[in-house]
Amino acid sequence: KIITTGEGGMIVTPSPDLAARIRLIRGQGMDPHRRYWFPIVGYNYRMTNVAAAIGLAQFEQIAQHLETHRRVAAWYDRHLAGLQDLILLPSQQPWARHVYWLYTIRLHESVTIPRDEVMLRLDQSGIETRPVFYPMHVLPPYFEPGGRYPVAEKIASRGLSLPVHGLLQEEDIVRIAGQLKAILLGQ
Structure with missing residues (x-):
């Protein structure tokens, strides 16, 4: 999404095995060595040449895009730091780096104004x-009748994403x- x-979209991997599996899936599951033989159910996820060219040109700029999104996220971190009692900011694990396609926050339970009202007022x-x-x-x-997943439901009802793009x-x-x-x- 960056x-x-x-x-x-496209998938980039250093794994030859994973790349082969992805190619199989994106090509409707057709065996590349046996035409019209489908060992798995796949999908028609082949890109047009124009879309691929755009993606490759964008990929050449990925480091710059990531730097821009991370800079915007750092600004949010700095300017929202005093609101820890009201919102939960995005976090990262030591083994991963966030790309900040979205900067998603979650309203704490102490916030009584509904998330949708916050979004409306920001709009x-x-x-x-x-x-x-x-x-x-x-x-x-x-849909699961009677299915309850309270953590997912809480995150969905209290979470919102703030703008992140290169012009900010x-x-x-x-x-x-x-x-x-x-x-x-002001709640």
Whole structure:
């Protein structure tokens, strides 16, 4: 999600075995050495040449894109640091580095204003946000009658993503953080 290929995406791996498996899946599961033989169920995930060219050109800039997103995230970290009692900021594990496609926060239980109201007020200030994805068990294809996953439900109902893109400057983050603080502290 950090680079674009139009619609869709690409997978990059140093593993020859994983690359072969991915190629098999993306090519409708057809065996590359035995035409029209399908040892697995696959999908038609082949990109057009134009989309691939865009993706390769973007991939050449991935380090710059990652640096930009991480810089924006560092600004958010700095300017939202005083709100630890109201929001949970994104975190990283020692074995991984966050790419910050989204900068997702979660409202603490102490926050009484509904997440959707926070998003509406930010939108009224010209700040676009996104809700956290719905838990899978509530979506029609995967719906489980009586299924309860309280952690997933809490994250989904209290989480929102703040803007992250290459055109943001620190003063934009100061304004976004200021609006969020005003909303949460004013409840």
